[in-house]
Amino acid sequence: MSNRNFTTDVLDWEAWITPVDLSTATPEQLVVLDESGPHARTSQYYHLLLHDAPALRERSALFNAIMYGPGGLPRADRELGATVESILNGCVYCTSVHARFFIQLAKRQDVIDRLFADGVGAELEPRQRAIADFSAKLAQTPPQAGAAEIRALRSAGLSDSDIADLADAVAMFAWANRLMLTLGEPKRA
Amino acid sequence: MTRFAADVIDAVLGISEGSPLHQLRARRPEARARTQSSYAVLFNPPDPGGLSPPERFAVALRVAELHDASSLAAHYRARLADEAGGGALAAAIDYDAPSNGVTPRAAAMLRHAELVTTNPSGASPLDLEALEAQGLTAEEIVTLSQIIAFVAYQVRVAASLALIAESP
Numbered sequence: 001m002s003n004r005n006f007t008t009d010v011l012d013w014e015a016w017i018t019p020v021d022l023s024t025a026t027p028e029q030l031v032v033l034d035e036s037g038p039h040a041r042t043s044q045y046y047h048l049l050l051h052d053a054p055a056l057r058e059r060s061a062l063f064n065a066i067m068y069g070p071g072g073l074p075r076a077d078r079e080l081g082a083t084v085e086s087i088l089n090g091c092v093y094c095t096s097v098h099a100r101f102f103i104q105l106a107k108r109q110d111v112i113d114r115l116f117a118d119g120v121g122a123e124l125e126p127r128q129r130a131i132a133d134f135s136a137k138l139a140q141t142p143p144q145a146g147a148a149e150i151r152a153l154r155s156a157g158l159s160d161s162d163i164a165d166l167a168d169a170v171a172m173f174a175w176a177n178r179l180m181l182t183l184g185e186p187k188r189a
Numbered sequence: 190m191t192r193f194a195a196d197v198i199d200a201v202l203g204i205s206e207g208s209p210l211h212q213l214r215a216r217r218p219e220a221r222a223r224t225q226s227s228y229a230v231l232f233n234p235p236d237p238g239g240l241s242p243p244e245r246f247a248v249a250l251r252v253a254e255l256h257d258a259s260s261l262a263a264h265y266r267a268r269l270a271d272e273a274g275g276g277a278l279a280a281a282i283d284y285d286a287p288s289n290g291v292t293p294r295a296a297a298m299l300r301h302a303e304l305v306t307t308n309p310s311g312a313s314p315l316d317l318e319a320l321e322a323q324g325l326t327a328e329e330i331v332t333l334s335q336i337i338a339f340v341a342y343q344v345r346v347a348a349s350l351a352l353i354a355e356s357p
Contacts, residue, residue: 016314016317017317017321017327017330018327048327048331049331049335051327051328051330051331051332052328052331052332052335054230054234055227055230055231055331055332055335057230058223058226058227058229058230059227059335059339061219061223061226062219062220062223062224062227065217065219065220065223066217066220069217069219069220072216072217089309089310090309090310091309091310138345138348138349141255141256141306141307141341142255142256142257142258142344143256143344143345143348143349145348145349145352146352147352147355147356147357150352150353150356151356160209160213160353161213161216163349163353164213164214164216164217164349164350164353165217167345167346167349167350167353168217168220168346170345170349171341171342171343171344171345171346171349172342174338174341174342174344174345175338175339175341175342176338177309178305178306178309178334178337178338178341179334179335179338181309181310181312182304182305182309182312182316182334183317183330183331183334
């Protein structure tokens with residue numbers, strides 16, 4: 001996957017199979033859609049996942065708890081983990097969204113520029129390097145994160161609950177990247 | 190005995206009430222509860238539709254095995270074996286050649302599970318057409334994809350909790 005494919009531009013996503021037509025969706029499906037997030041009404045990704053509305057309802061609630069839940073690991077760090085994994089998995093769409101969120105939260109365009117230019121092994125400050133290393137290792141199949149990555153996170157000041165928050169974000173993007181990459185593809189908006 | 194556990198991650202990791210990992214998970218009650226309810230809607234759906242319970246557990250078993258996640262693989266193997274005809278399917282899911290001895294439809298689902306698990310950026314519309322050619326509907330393809338991707342999530346949650354507990 002060439003680094004040149006990655007962008008922070010706003011992209012669309014198109015499904016490879018027919019999504020649910022909202023004009024014929026059930027009232028219950030529309031409730032699940034609105035619970036999923038502010039952009040779900042206009043996103044083909046959510047329209048497609050609405051084929052299994054009970055699964056989408058639980059997935060969206062879980063996603064929102066992990067990525068936006070209050071306290072614990074700062075949201076910017078969760079977005080960094082999600083971005084590193086999305087780059088590694090080659091998910092151009094997920095990367096574009098979560099790199100933008102990281103930049104908004106951390107005010108650090110330079111970190112994303114480095115990751116896009118040099119890959120997930122790019123030179124970063126120690127705390128961000130430790131987060132990127134753990135995220136990249138946990139993203140592997142099978143996961144390769146070990147005691148060394150945990151030690152580095154603790155040395156960077158993360159508590160065990162911070163580490164669990166980061167691990168949840170990376171695990172969530174193992175899920176999200178796979179759906180985005182295997183059910184459709186990004187398009188220029 | 191994990192197959193009907195109140196919380197599958199607690200069961201496969203042997204997390205007991207009051208233990209450090211139990212307290213760690215209790216900090217995020219919504220994430221903990223929605224992880225379990227995601228499992229429940231994918232593996233104990235009120236209406237399984239066209240994707241049978243044995244097919245669901247067989248796919249999850251394959252994904253867990255591809256992750257070398259032995260405890261979760263044992264969980265899904267046990268749930269598969271509880272289903273009518275599941276024992277034969279479990280026996281056929283050999284690590285190297287999972288397509289041997291199963292129906293073409295099950296083989297197509299297991300092949301897709303391997304692709305989505307190990308090389309998701311290599312997927313194309315042709316891979317979904319291969320599922321449609323075996324009679325899978327759009328609804329079934331979405332549920333199949335959710336099952337594969339959910340197990341990829343579940344494996345990483347369990348692995349990282351175990352790692353936190355083991356790392357001095």
